[in-house]
Amino acid sequence: MKLLPNQHRLLLGMSLITSFSLCSCMTENPYTGEQQVSKATTGAGIGAATGALLGGIIGNNVGDGDATRGALIGAALGGIAGGSIGNYMDQQESMLRQELRASGVSVSRQGNNIVLNMPHDITFNTDSSRIKSDFYRTLNSVGIVLRKFERTAVLVHGHTDSDGSASYNMGLSRDRAYAVSNHLAGTGVHPGRLVARGFGESRPIASNTSASGKARNRRVEIHIAPRS
DSSP states (O other), X not given: XXXXXXXXXXXXXXXXXXXXXXXXXEEEOTTTOOEEEOHHHHHHXXXXXXXXXXXXXXXXXXXXXXXXXXXXXXXXHHHHHHHHHHHHHHHHHHHHHHHTXXXXXXXXXXXXXXXXXXXXXXXXXXXXXXXXXXXXXXXXXXXXXXXXXXXXXEEEEEEOOSSSOHHHHHXXXXXXXHHHHHHHHHTTOOGGGEEEEEOTTSSOSSXXXXXXXXXXXXXXXXXXXXXX
């Protein structure tokens, strides 16, 4: 597609506006004290840039003036959509951190996705897929947040260390993922949002040559992703 002169100027302007917005809308991370770009602002900036480009493409079919107008409309709509997703996930992340404080579960962010890492030692006994009784309260807290923020998909992934056969570890990781998923469904999370899968020893996050590394690899992760 060949952009017309006005479109070149418009897209350049949108890029500058987006860059300025990202630089000016800084927030302080409450957990590290460091300055960071607001995730909602990042989503809005990306959405605006994408919307402007798509709007320009649409408008280009009917003329230069309409292309410019279409890009402006697209930028506005894209910014609203992107900002809404980022803000929605920001709120969910904040509530999860509050609910899971001192639980032993880590909460991290990967773009617009939230990852809960649940170590094996607080969730299951060795070679067991039965959830520890003390951990039910923690999973119930996760369920409270997931019911409040319904516009997300919930992927439950089970992982093990390399001890034992690969087939045994695959089965154990799958059973643990299903145990967590089923309990969340029991708290009222819609089953259609839940996907459970075992990965066995195939996705280590640390070396299996040490006891500490193996302990890190024995885990259940809950990935929470916004649904379009």
